[in-house]
Structures are given as structure tokens and as C-alpha cells.
Amino acid sequence: MLEIRWHSRAGQGAVTGAKGLADVVSTTGKEVQAFAFYGSAKRGAAMTAYNRVDDKPIMNHEKFMHPDYVLVIDPALVYTADITAHDTDETVYIITTHMNTEDLVASQPKLEGKKIHTVDCIKIAQETIGKPIPNTPMLGALMKISEMYEIDFFKDSMIRVLSKLPQKIVDANMVAIQRAYDEVQ
Amino acid sequence: MAFDKMELRDIEVWDGNFAAAQAMRQAQIDVVAAYPITPSTPIVEGYAKFLADGYVEGEFVMVESEHAAMSGCIGAAAAGGRVATATSSQGFALMVETLYQSSGMRLPIVLNVVNRALAAPLNVNGDHSDMYLGRDSGWIQLDAYSPQEAYDLNFIAFKVSEDHDVRLPCMVHQDGFMTSHTAQGVKTFTDDVAYGFVGEYKPMNDMLDLDHPVTHGVQTEEDWHFEHKARQHNDLMTKVMPKIQEVFDAFEELSGRKYNIVEKYDMDDADVAVVCMGTSVETAREVAKEMRADGIKAGVVGIRVLRPYPFAEIIEALKDIKAIAALDRSSPNGAPGMLFNELAGALFNTDSKAALSGYVYGLGGRDLTKAHLVDLYKELQANADAGKVLTPLQQFIGVRGPKLAYL
Known part of the structure; x- marks a missing residue:
């Protein structure tokens, strides 16, 4: 069982990101299982979203998890959020920040x-999509760090997941995914 | 047919709401009258979008309240259409008066209830308060534990409800957020296979059959009211379960997915059992398997059909069990929980010597964790070893503050 927890603000696309990842997997x-805990359910409020992945049917419906990956978008x-809640020595964090890893940890x-x-x-x-919606680039970074799938397979899959969006937006998302894949440290 | 078919993959990743909306599309409902409420809104929103996009031939009626939504459904069903809608919580509570109208008028309406807590205090998350509120309303109540089941049970609901021997409305329940907003793999039917299973709607006593005039919604008073109610109860007690079983069998033949009136998991050799509903059944199944590694022969019983109440099936499922926990996700407000009472009622005149204890849990969406269930199974094993309930008969799981226990 692979377990992922997203930390996001409502409106930044964590639920869409979690469901998109589940779709591809x-x-x-x-x-797969993808769900969210909305808390106060207001745009901009801190929230969490979750993914579970397994080879056998997923029966567990508890919100509680010891995450393998924590994605902070x-x-x-x-x-301000308890991003280290219930982590383990093996938990891997991918964090959105303008800082480098050393400065982030110092802060x-x-x-x-x-x-x-x-x-x-x-x-x-x-710079790519034109809006601060950081969900798809985070998935690009996850592909690099987790080595879950080849990035080309993942991008092709995401083209299908995002197929209801205008072509220009889909193209921009693909550039964003690739950039995050290349730039994650 | 004057609408487009939709190409679906064999497995789609859908949440429970979208799974229900897709089932409503594939059943080709004639009329949906709906008023939105969290967390069920995406079901009727989804249906409305399918309609606008030309995937359904039907009518979407926007109304000013849930009372009006069910009233609209009643009118459309009496006129002779296939009718469905969805609601939750406060909306369901506002619908209650009309729920009794629809079942008393023997109108086969399907209502997707995305289970949510009842205020006050206001809470949009999942518990079973609204489902419990509906249990005397004369409707059939089916309970889904996952998005797949929310999809499947909708087809089953139409087929049971619309049968001319049954003609009773049917609720399909799923847990708010834990199922309705949780995306999982759902095995789909093609549009033709799905519609082929549900079949063309054949109205009975429909008002638009002008050659055979009928009256709906009559006043009967003392001379006939009791006979009507007794007949409705009789049909719920004698005709509905065999029909449900027949439809479950047909569904298994079509899909390979087997549903049972009472679901039993690891019960063949179990000493202790948890009885519950909704997503908790699946979490408990996982924990029961893990308990066996610790030497506790644990099983799970899930109530699939809450109404009519599966009295005989419950007795059969629990006959050799030494300790039973009844888990109620609704505040009984001054009484033992519903499941505790109904299990006790079923087992009382039998040879069962089971130690039966009741637990209230998960109100307002409070997480039921695997750790809670591990503790619960250990408590049940202690009861089984002692041959009696060692704790108070009613306890609370997962509430903060001093431990609460009664009776």
C-alpha cells in the first residue's frame, strides 16, 4: 500500500490532482483511492487530500494514515499546517517553495x-498555465522523485485526464509537468 | 433513441456521486426534480449536465426546496414516468412528509441519499442520521459501502422498485464524503447493457393513461386507512425480499458482482462479529483479517438492505457468534442504538447466547480508525471469553473528553 497526503488550500487543485493521479494509476x-478532508470548506482554507494505491482492492476508509509521500502545494x-503529522522515518516530502531545500529546512x-x-x-x-494552480506540476515532481512512471507515459495519460480542458491549457499543463520534473531538487 | 451514447472505459475512476449520476443517466430517467444540498449535489448536477449535453432524454425540474423536489417526483411518477432524485441531511429531513406520500401512493421513485449528519450543530460530513430518519417511511433502503456499490445498487433499485408486485420507492444510501467524494475504480457497463438490465419502464396505474382513469393521493380516514397501511407493510414483509434476491441473482449473472441481503465477511468460523453499515463495513473487513493473525476469530456483518429489515438473515448470520458489537453512526438520543435494538429483537427468541453490546461512533464524519476497531475486537473477545458483556451496554467510540458509557 502506497499512501500520499497532499497539503493545499481549497482552490489550488489538490483534489483534482489526487483524482487525476488516481485515474492514471x-x-x-x-x-486506487483518492479523497479529501475539506475542513471549513472555504476557498483559501487549508485542506488535505489523500491517495492510496495498492495491488489489491482498498478496503480502508479511515482518514488516518502514515504517509509515504507528503506533497505540499x-x-x-x-x-501553519501540521505537514509532518503521523510521518515515519521513510516519509518523503515534496514541498512547493521559492527557497532551496537547505534554506527551507533552516526556516x-x-x-x-x-x-x-x-x-x-x-x-x-x-509561467506556464498563467494561474497559480500548482497541482499538475507537483505530479511531475512526484514522478521524478518516486520514479512511479516514465514521464512521457505520465504526460500522455494526463492529456487524457485533462481532455475536457481547452487544448492551450492542456499543452501548458504538459510544459508545467515537465518543468517540475526537471527542476525538483 | 434521441440521445447520444457515452463511451466508458471498463474501469473508470469515479467518486460515489459521479457513479450514481452515471447510473441515473444509463437508466434513462424521464424526470429528475431536485434541489441541491451538500454532499449529494454532484449527483443531480451530473444528471443535469448529461441532459444538457444530449446524453439523456428527460426533464430536469428545478424546484425551491427538497419538499418540492420529492413532490415533483411524486407527480411525475404518478403520471407514469421513471423518476429519481438525490438529497442529504437537512434536505432529506424536509422531504420526510413527502417520503410517506410516495411510499403510500406506491410510486417507484429512486432516491439517492448521500448520508450526512443532521444539525444542530451544522455539519456537512457523513453519518447515518438521515438514513435512520427514513427507516419508518415505507421505502426500501439499500446501503452502498463504496462508489462501485453506489453505481450497482442504483440499477438494482430501479429493477426492484418498479416491479409491479413491489411498486415501492427505494433509497440508495452512500456515506457522505467517505464514498460520495472518494474516487475509486468503478467497473462500468456499456449504456446498452445497463439499460438492458434495468429495462424499459412499464407504468402501472399511471394518471396519463386516460383510458383507465385512477385516483392518486386519496383521503381514506378510519374505514380504509388501516387496510392500505397493512397492505403496504405486508408487501414490504413478504414481496420485497424475494424480489431483491431475484434481482441480486440477475445482477451477479450479468456482472459477476454478488450482493447479499446481509453481507457476511469471515463469518464462517467467527467467534466475534462487528455489525455495521457504510464504509465502516470495509474498514472493519480489513481489521477482521488482521485480528486473525492475533488469534481472534473476527468477522463482519454488513447490513445491505436496511428496510425491509432482514430479520431472518440476521438471525442466520449471527447464530453461532459469541460476542457481537452493534455499531450505530447516528445519535440514538436517549435510547440504545437502532442496530443494537434491532439485533436484540431478532436474536431474543432464538438459541443465541451471544453477548451483545452497542457502540455509537463517527458522528459528523468523525474518523473510524483501524486502531478503534482493533480495540473493539479485543473487547469483544473478552466478552466472548467471559460469556457476558463486561462493559456497559452502550459506549461511544472516538469522542473526546471523559469516556461515555450507559446502560
């Missing part, structure tokens, strides 16, 4: 000694 024959949540001491990767998904999204 499902096409490879694995069982809003930079400020490093300081948030509770990340000291953890497996931290950084990438500026907000900047990438603004």
Missing part, C-alpha cells in the same frame, strides 16, 4: 533530518 491495473502551509526546523525535496510549483504554474 488505475489504468496500470492497480487499485502551498508554500505557507509549511509553517522550518521540524523538517530537519527528513527526506525533503523542493520545487517552485507556484512559479512554474504561473
Whole structure:
């Protein structure tokens, strides 16, 4: 069982990102689960979203998890949300920030000694998609760090997942995914 | 047919709401009258979009409240159409008066209820308060534990409800957010296979059959009211379960997916059992398997058909069990929980010597964790070893503050 927790603000696309990831993983024959905890359900409020992936049907419906990956797509949540909740020594973090990993850890001491990767998904999204929606670039970064799938397979799959969007937006998302894949540290 | 078919992959990643909306599209409903409420809104929103995009031939009626939504469904069903809608929580509560109208008028309407807590305090998350509120309303109630089941049970609901021996409305329940907003793999039918299973709608006593005039919604008073209610109850007690079983069998033949009136998991040699509904059944199944590694012979019983109440099937499922936990996700507000009472009622005149204890859990969407269930199974094993309930009969799981226990 692979377990992923997203930290986001409502409106930044964590739910869409989690469901998009589940959709792609499902096409490879694995069982998936994607859900979210909305909290106060207001745009801009801190929220969490979750993915589970397994080879057998997923029965567990608890929100509680010891995440294998923590994906933080809003930079400020490093300081205001409990992003290290129930982590393990093996938990891998991918955090959206304009800082490099060293400066980020210095700014948030509770990340000291953890497996931290950084990438500026907000900047990438603004420069490619034109909006600060950092969900798809985070998935590009996840593909690099987790080596879950080849990036070309993943991008082809995401073209299908995003197929309801205008072509220009789909193309921009593909550039964003590739950039985050290349730039994550 | 004057609408487009939709190409679906064999497995789609859908949440419970979208799975229900797709089933409503594939059943080709004539009329949906709906008023939106979290967390069920995406079901009727989805249907409305399918309609606007030309995938359904039907009518979407926007109304000013849930009371009006069910009233609209009643009118359309009495006129002779296939009718469905969806609601949750406060909306369901506002619908209650009309729920009794629709079942009393013997109108086969399908209502997707995305289970949510009832205020106050206001809460949009999943518990079973609304499902429990509906249990005396004369409707059939089916409970889904996952998006796949929300999809499947919609087809089953139409087929049971619309049968001319049954003609009773049917609710399909799923857990708010835990199923409705959780995306999982759903094995799909093609549009033709799905519609072929549900079949063309054959109205009975429809008002638009002008050659055979009928009256709906009559006043009967003392001289006939009791006979009507008794007949409705009789049909729920004698005709509905065999029909449900027949439709479950036909569904298994079509899909390979087997549903049971009472679901039993690891019960063949079980000493202790948890009885519950919704997503909790699946989480408990996983924990029950893990308990066996610790030497506890744990099983799970899931209530698939809440109404009519599966009295005989419950007795059969629990006959050799030494300790039983009844898990109620609704505040009983001054009584033992519904499941506790109904299990006790079923087992009382039998040879069962089971130690039966009740638990209230998960109100307002509070997480039921695997750790909670591990503790629960250990408590049940202690009861089984002692041959009696060692705790108070009613306890709370997962509530903060001092431990609450009664009776």
C-alpha cells in the first residue's frame, strides 16, 4: 500500500490532482483511492487530500494514515499546517517553495533530518498555465522523485485526464509537468 | 433513441456521486426534480449536465426546496414516468412528509441519499442520521459501502422498485464524503447493457393513461386507512425480499458482482462479529483479517438492505457468534442504538447466547480508525471469553473528553 497526503488550500487543485493521479494509476491495473478532508470548506482554507494505491482492492476508509509521500502545494502551509503529522522515518516530502531545500529546512526546523525535496510549483504554474494552480506540476515532481512512471507515459495519460480542458491549457499543463520534473531538487 | 451514447472505459475512476449520476443517466430517467444540498449535489448536477449535453432524454425540474423536489417526483411518477432524485441531511429531513406520500401512493421513485449528519450543530460530513430518519417511511433502503456499490445498487433499485408486485420507492444510501467524494475504480457497463438490465419502464396505474382513469393521493380516514397501511407493510414483509434476491441473482449473472441481503465477511468460523453499515463495513473487513493473525476469530456483518429489515438473515448470520458489537453512526438520543435494538429483537427468541453490546461512533464524519476497531475486537473477545458483556451496554467510540458509557 502506497499512501500520499497532499497539503493545499481549497482552490489550488489538490483534489483534482489526487483524482487525476488516481485515474492514471488505475489504468496500470492497480487499485486506487483518492479523497479529501475539506475542513471549513472555504476557498483559501487549508485542506488535505489523500491517495492510496495498492495491488489489491482498498478496503480502508479511515482518514488516518502514515504517509509515504507528503506533497505540499502551498508554500505557507509549511509553517501553519501540521505537514509532518503521523510521518515515519521513510516519509518523503515534496514541498512547493521559492527557497532551496537547505534554506527551507533552516526556516522550518521540524523538517530537519527528513527526506525533503523542493520545487517552485507556484512559479512554474504561473509561467506556464498563467494561474497559480500548482497541482499538475507537483505530479511531475512526484514522478521524478518516486520514479512511479516514465514521464512521457505520465504526460500522455494526463492529456487524457485533462481532455475536457481547452487544448492551450492542456499543452501548458504538459510544459508545467515537465518543468517540475526537471527542476525538483 | 434521441440521445447520444457515452463511451466508458471498463474501469473508470469515479467518486460515489459521479457513479450514481452515471447510473441515473444509463437508466434513462424521464424526470429528475431536485434541489441541491451538500454532499449529494454532484449527483443531480451530473444528471443535469448529461441532459444538457444530449446524453439523456428527460426533464430536469428545478424546484425551491427538497419538499418540492420529492413532490415533483411524486407527480411525475404518478403520471407514469421513471423518476429519481438525490438529497442529504437537512434536505432529506424536509422531504420526510413527502417520503410517506410516495411510499403510500406506491410510486417507484429512486432516491439517492448521500448520508450526512443532521444539525444542530451544522455539519456537512457523513453519518447515518438521515438514513435512520427514513427507516419508518415505507421505502426500501439499500446501503452502498463504496462508489462501485453506489453505481450497482442504483440499477438494482430501479429493477426492484418498479416491479409491479413491489411498486415501492427505494433509497440508495452512500456515506457522505467517505464514498460520495472518494474516487475509486468503478467497473462500468456499456449504456446498452445497463439499460438492458434495468429495462424499459412499464407504468402501472399511471394518471396519463386516460383510458383507465385512477385516483392518486386519496383521503381514506378510519374505514380504509388501516387496510392500505397493512397492505403496504405486508408487501414490504413478504414481496420485497424475494424480489431483491431475484434481482441480486440477475445482477451477479450479468456482472459477476454478488450482493447479499446481509453481507457476511469471515463469518464462517467467527467467534466475534462487528455489525455495521457504510464504509465502516470495509474498514472493519480489513481489521477482521488482521485480528486473525492475533488469534481472534473476527468477522463482519454488513447490513445491505436496511428496510425491509432482514430479520431472518440476521438471525442466520449471527447464530453461532459469541460476542457481537452493534455499531450505530447516528445519535440514538436517549435510547440504545437502532442496530443494537434491532439485533436484540431478532436474536431474543432464538438459541443465541451471544453477548451483545452497542457502540455509537463517527458522528459528523468523525474518523473510524483501524486502531478503534482493533480495540473493539479485543473487547469483544473478552466478552466472548467471559460469556457476558463486561462493559456497559452502550459506549461511544472516538469522542473526546471523559469516556461515555450507559446502560
